Amino acid sequence: MAEKITPRDKDFSQWYQDVVLQARLADYSPVKGCMVIRPNGYSIWEQIHQDLDRRIKATGAKNAYFPLFIPESFLKKEAEHVEGFAPQCAVVTYAGAKDLEEKLVVRPTSETIINSMFAKWIQSYRDLPMMINQWANVVRWEMRTRLFLRTTEFLWQEGHTCHATAEEAEEEARKMLHVYTDFAEEVLAMPVVPGLKSESEKFAGALRTYCIEAMMQDKKALQAGTSHNLSTNFAQAFDTVFLDKDGQQKVVHQTSWGVSTRLIGGMIMTHSDDRGLVLPPRLASTHVAIVPILSNANKRNEVLAAARALAKAIQETSLHSQLPYQVGVLVDEDDTKQPGWKFHEYELIGVPIRIELGPRDLENGQVVMTRRDWARKESVALAGAPQKVVNELAAMQKDLLERARAFRDQNTFEIEDYADFRKRIEEPGGFFVAAWCQSKDCEAKVKEETKATIRCLPIGTDYRPIPAVGRCLACEGSGSLVRAIFARSY
C-alpha cells in the first residue's frame, strides 16, 4: 500500500508532498487548489482546535459564527483592505437562477462582516471589550497552492476584538501573540520567533501586525500566525462607535488574530523525516501502537491477552500521570499483515511509540519499545512499561521542540556584509539577522535581488523592534537601524 518515500535530499518540496500524501493526511480535490483533508489529517486539526480553543476562551473571547458570504460593498469600505484582498477573492455573481443585484464575496477573512455587526451590538463602554472568535473556512484564490501551506480554501480560527482605548487594543494584540507562541512551542513543538511585520508585509488594513515565524527543515521561513492591531481603521469605516464614561462618542480600537491549517504543514516540515510523519505526542490521537507477534499458534491467545492487558495498563497509568491528554493505545490484531509491514506503517503515519510483544518477550517478562524519533529499540520490563510509555511521551514532546530549536539556532546568522549575505542566502541558507534602516526601498531591493524578505523584526520586552548598530544591510546607511530577520519563505 505505502510506497517508499522520496529521499529528502532530492527535493524538499516533493518530499513534503510525499509525506502528506503517503501518510494519508490530505489530497487535492477536483477543484484546483482545494484540499481534501483525510481522517488522519483531520484528527490533527481536531487536536489543534481543541487545545487552542481552550486557550482562546481563557483570554475571555467567546465563540460565534458569521456568514460565508460578504456583500461586496462591505469589503470596499476599508480602502487598504479591499486593495489587499480584491485580487484573491472569489465572488458569487449569479444565484437562484439570476444575476445578483449585489455581488457576494466568499470571505477571505471576516473583519468587514463582523464589524457590520459590532456596529449594531456596541452602544456604550459597558459593552467593551467585545471579544469574538470564530472557527471557520475562508477562501483565497492564490495563484499557487501547496497542501496545508497555501490552499484555496482553508480552515482557521479568527478572533476579532473591540476595545475602548488604543492601549487596550495593543495589549490584546500582544497577548494573542503570546498565546500563539506558547501554543506553537508547547503543542506543535515548533519553535517560533515572535516579532513585528514590516510595513510592506503587514495585514491590509492594520496599524501593525505581530507574527510568529518558524524555520522549516530546508531552512525556509514559514509565517505560522498573526495578530493585528487594527487601530480604528475598520471601526471608522463601519461606524463602530460607543458612548464613553465621559459622555463622548468614541470609535472603538480593534484587533484581529488567526492561525490556520497551515500549522499542520509547518509541523510536518519541522519534524518529519524520510520514513514519514513524526507527530508530537500532543497532536496524536493514537499515541501507542502495540504489535503482537503471533508467529506461534500455541502462544497466540497468550500473546493477545498480554497485549490487551498492557494496553489497558498504559491507559490507566496515563490517567494518573501529568500528561495533558488521554493516551490512545491501539492493539494491532490484524493477522493479514506481517509485523514488518506494520512497523513501516506506524512509522509512516507518525505514531509516537511502538511496542512489540511476542512469545519471546513473554518468556522474558519484557516488551520491545521504540520511539518514532529514535533509531533504536529498547527492551523494557513488562511491569514497568506503562510508566515508561508515559515518561517517553512527555520526553518526546520536549525533545522534538529542543531539536527543532537547536536546528533553527544553528542556521541563524548575524550578518553585516551584503555581498556575503547574497552568497550565504543561497548556500547554506537560513535566517539572517541584520541591521535595516526601515526604508521600503532597501527591503524591496533585497527581495528583488535575493528573493529573501524581512520575515519579522524581533521585538524587545517593550514590543518594539530592537535597535541595531552599524549599517543597513542594503544601503549601508546608519540611521534609525533595527534588527531584522531576512530569509526566504513559503
Add this chain to the structure above:
RNA sequence: CGGGGCGUAGCGCAGCCUGGCUAGCGCGCUUGCUUGGGGUGCAAGAGGUCGUGGGUUCAAAUCCCGCCGUCCCGACCA
C-alpha cells in the same frame, strides 16, 4: 500568465529517438499453500479505447499539428 516536465492496468514506470510481431515490468489486487521479531516466499489468475481530436503512412503508444489534464519552477501570497 510565462518557462519546463509528464499523461501507457488501481499506483509507479519502461517502450517513443530509429513506426511493424500477441504492448511489457514492478507494486498492489484475486485464489491456494507458505511465512510471521523490519514491507515473507512460491504458484496460478484478473486487469489496458497507450489523455483526446485530427494529420502523415500499407501500418502509429511511437512521427506532425491542435486541444485537454496534471506536476514542478517563476510571477502572486493579510
